[in-house]
Amino acid sequence: MTTANQNAVERYRNNFLKEVEANVEEGDMVKMCMQCGVCAGSCPLGPHWEHSPQKIFMMIRAGKREEVLSSDSMWMCTSCYNCIVRCPRQLPITHIMHGLANYAHRLGLAPKGQPTREFGTLFWNNLVKKGRVNELTLTIGHYFKDGIAAGIKTGLAMQAVGLGMVKAKRLNPMEIFGGHAVKDLKGFHAMVAKAQEIEAKKKGFTA
C-alpha cells in the first residue's frame, strides 16, 4: 500500500470521532454538527485563532487527530457562549471546546507556550495548594513566567495598581509567605482527588 493509500485508510473513519466521544466532555455531540458555520460566524475571537468550532468538528470527523489536538483554537475560547445560543443543532460548543482542550492537555499534545494553557496550569496549581487562589503568588507567578527580567519589568509597570490595592485593603502583602488556606485543607485535597478519579474513570484515562 502506498503512503497516500495508507493515509486514505485513516481519514474520514470512525476512529478519532469515537475517541473524542469517549474522552471529551460532550464529545458525543460532535457528530451532530451540520456544518452550517453559524458558530464560526458568531465567535468574537474568530479572526484570532486557527480553526473555528465548525472546522474543528469537521476535522474530528475527517480523522485529523494531531491537527485537532495541537490546535490553539480550544484555548482561545473565552466562554462567551455566543455559539451555543446560536447553534441550530444545539451543540454545547463551548463545553466541547474546553473538553477538547482538557483532553489535549492531558495527552500532552496541546500547543506549548500557549498563554491560556500556561495561565490555566498556574491557576490550577495555585488553587489546589491551599484550596483558594492566592492572588499575590498567582500574579507574581504569572509575571515571572517568561523569566526574571520580564517579571521585574511587568512588576514595575504594575506597581501603582498593587500599591493602590494594598491601600484599599484588597491585597495583603503578607500572603507572599504561603498565605492562608481553606478550613479543612486535607478534606479539600481528598475531594479534588476523588473528583479526578471519577473523571478519569468516566473518560477511561489510565494516567
Add this chain to the structure above:
Amino acid sequence: MADKFAAYICSGCGIGDAMKVPQLEAIAKKEGKMAVVKSHHFLCNAEGVQMIKDDIANEEVTHICIAACSRRAKTEAFQFDGVAMSRANLREGVLWVVAAGKEHDEVRQEMAADYVRMGCAEVKKMKQPAGNVKESSSKRILVVGGGMSGMTAALEIADTGYEVVLVEKSGALGGMAANLWKRQPFKAPYAEAQDTGVAAMVARIAATPAIKVHLNSTIGDTSGAPGRFIIQVAQESGAVVEETVGAIVQATGFSTYDMAKLPELGGGQANVVDQAGLEALAKKANGGAIKRADGKEVKSVVFVQCAGQRDDTGTHLSYCSGHCCGTSIKQATYFKDQNPDIDTVIMYQDLRVPGMGEDFYRSAQQKGVIFSKSKASKVTGGDSCNVTFKDLILDEENNISADLVVLATGQVPNAGVDLEAWNPIVTAAEGGNEEAKVQRDAMRTTSVLKLNYRQGPDVPQFKHGFADSHFICFPYETRRTGIYAAGPVRRPMDILQSTDDATGAALKAIQAVENAAVGRAAHPRSGDLSFPTARLEGCTQCKRCTVECPFGAIDEDERRFPKFNEERCRRCGTCMGACPVRVISFENYSVDTVGSQVKAVSVPEEDEEKPRILVLACENDAYPALDMAGLARMTYSAFVRVIPVRCLGSVNTIWITDAMNSGYDGVMMMGCKKGDEYQCHFVKGSELAHYRMSKIGDTLKQLGLEPERVQTTEVAITDNARVVKMINDYVAELEKLGPSPMKGFG
C-alpha cells in the same frame, strides 16, 4: 323567444354621488339601445337582484348589462341562469381609480359613459352558451404506469367511486419502489427507514374490482378527447384490447441517469454502484451484512451525492432530483443498523432533505454516519475503490479508500416523445421526405401515450423533459386537457411526494370526467359552457389555429379543415386570436363582442386634448391587478378604456386596427409573464400575443402610425401599484407623441 336587452345601473357604493346616473341611463337607452333601463341604489342587495329577476321572468329580458362593480365582484348576487350578461365596471374601473374632486367630474363621467356604451355593445353580440351535454361520456379513468404514483392514483380513484384501467408495461405492479429494500421514513418520528408498502398496495389493488389491471401492456393508440378517449391497450402477446375512458393519469415515472455517462466517477467499474444498485445489494442481504457483487462484505462505503446532477457544464443533468440526499441517508443507515463499525461517509455539496427529512438526517448522524461537505472529482473502482475529493469546509484536496462507492445519480422522466423534436420531423415527412417518414414512425414507437393528436403523440414537455405544465398555479395539469401527470414524470420527487402527487392528479382526473360529461371547461375557466366554433365556409385552411392552440385541441378533418375537440379545449380563445379571417368565435366571446366595445367608445376630437387609450387586459392577472389598484384607491388616467380578454392569446389584430382606425391614440396590452418561467394561464397565449404584435409594425406604418402606439406588456396579479404606473407613464409618453393622426377619419 326574441332577444330583449336590459341595462341596470347601480348608484350604490358612492357611484351615484360621483357620477350622473340619469345621464348614464339615457346613454344606455339611446346609444346602447336597451329596451329596459333601470337604476337602483343598491343593485346587489336582495331587492335589486329581485328587480332583475322579475324582469327576466315577466318582461322576457334575455340579455342584461349590469353597470355596477367589476365583473369579478358580486358574482353570486349577479348570477342569472339562461341570460347573457355583460358587466360595465363603474366602481373598480371608474369611481375608485379616477382622482376625486370636481375638476375630474367631466373625465370621470365620460369614462363611466363609455363603459356603459361598451357594456351594452358587448351584450348585444353575446349569446348565452347552452353547453354541450354528452349523451354518453365515459367516467372511467386510465392510469398509465403501475409504480407508486400509478398505484396510488388507481386506489384513490377507485376509493372515490370511479372505475380505473391500470396499464403497466412490466409483468408486475410496484415500479421502482418494488426494487427498494426500504423507503425513507414518512411517519413520525421520521428516524428509521420504513417498509415500502408495495406488497400491501398490490394486494389492495387485486382486491378492488373497480380497478382493471393490464400487465405486460403498453398504450398502442389513444384517440378522442376527455369523456371519450379510446385506448388501444397493446398486450405482450400482440393482442389489442380496446378501452374507453374519460381521463388519463400519466404516472410513467423515471429512469435512473445512466452511470455509464459518468466514467470519471467510476461509472461502470467494479464496486461502484448507483443507488438502485445498492438497493439490489441490500435486498439480497435481506437485513444481513451487505456484500459486494464479488461476495466481499462491505466494511467501508462512500456515497457521492449529485453524481451527474446539478451540473453547470451542460454535460449532465442540470437539476437536483430532490430525493437522492434522503436516499443516501437511508442507504447509509442500512449499513449502520447492521453494523455500527462500518465506515459510512456521505459526500454532499448541499444536503437537501425536504419535508421531514431533517429528522432523518439527524437520526443518521446519531448513528455515526459521517457527513462531509465535499465534491468528488474522481472515483476508481476495483477491489479497493478510491475517491478523490475536495473537502469544502477544510478547503483541501483529499482521497479516501472504500470497499464500495455509491453514486447518487438522478431521475430522468419517462415522458415519451419530445414534441419540439417531433414537429420539424413531421413537417418534413408531410412534405414528402422519405427519411423523415421513417424517423417519425420510429419516434412514435417511443411514445408513451401514442396520442392521435394533430400536435403530436405525447404531452408537451416543460423543463428538462418533464411532462409538467403550469408549475405555479396548476400542478398535475399537462398541456393536454384531461391528461394529468403525477409523480417523477412531472418533476423529480421521492415516494412521499409521488403519492401526494398521485392523489392530486386522481382528483383532477375525476373533475375532468365530470366536466366533460356536461360540456364544461376544465381550469382555469372551470365551469365555462362556451366553446369555440369555426365558420368553415370562410376558413382558408391556413392551420394557424391547429398549430397555435396551446392544448392541442384542434385536429384536421378529412378535408383538412380544423376539427375542434370541444372537450380538449380550455376556452382560451388563442385560436380566435390566431385566425386571420376571423371565423372562430364563442357564443359569449368573439371578435364582435370585443370589437363592438372598441367601437362603442366615443373618441374625442383632436382639439379636445383628451387622448383615448385602449387597454386589453388579461382577465387572469392584469384585470384583477387593475381591480386591486382600485381597491387600494390608486388613481390612474381617466383616458384609458379597459377591456378584459380571456387571454392575451385571444387578441385578434383586427381589434388593434379597429382601435387605430377609430382614432385611439394607443393600445396597451397586458398579459401574463411569458417564456420559460411563464405564468400565462394558457401557457402560450401571452407569448403568441407578443409575437403577433411584434409583426404589427408594418400595419401601423401603412396607417402612418408610430410603433409606440401599440405596447405589449407583462403584468402579474400582484402588480397593482406597477400597473398604475405603467398606465400613467404610457399616457404621458403618448401625450408627448401627440394625438393620433387617424383621429376624425374613423
